[in-house]
Amino acid sequence: MDGDVWPIEVPGDEATWREIEAFALSFDGYLYARDKGDSSDPLQYLADLSKRMQDAWLESRYLPFDLDDLRAALFFRQRALRHVQKIPAGPGLEYIKAVVATIGLLSDGTVSGSLRAWHRQSEVAPSKSTLGTDPKGQIKP
Secondary structure: OOOOEEEEEOOOOOOOHHHHHHHHOOOOHHHHHHHHOOOOOHHHHHHHHHHHHHHHHHHHOOOOOOHHHHHHHHHHHHHHHHHOOOOOOHHHHHHHHHHHHHHHHHHOOEEEEEHHHHHHOOOOOOOHHHHOEOOOOOEOO
8 A cells, every 4th residue: 555554443233334445445445366367357256256256255254364355345335436426325235234344353443544544435435524634643634
């Protein structure tokens, strides 16, 4: 992850979709996919990862214990839903909340995030509640 990195709190059970969106965008899924997957088609890598993960969840309520894969899948779901201008509901929202909860469990509630990742997907503005604080305890803008 590039740019300034600081701790970000993982949204809780009662988080709104807007808070989850902002959290999803604190991770640069495109960069992750280029580094881990096929660098010529990072979007396809993310789509495949997200589909495998969602299918496993819907079939058996299983999610992997790989923090970066979970964050990448969440990032992709946010981008896909934003692209079609939909807000998740029903089983789709249940899956997204399970991904967020698993991220919270694996990270003890705090992950590293980058402001640059938010700037690249600027339609969701980070807020005080979704940004967290920098290592010196200052709220990041």
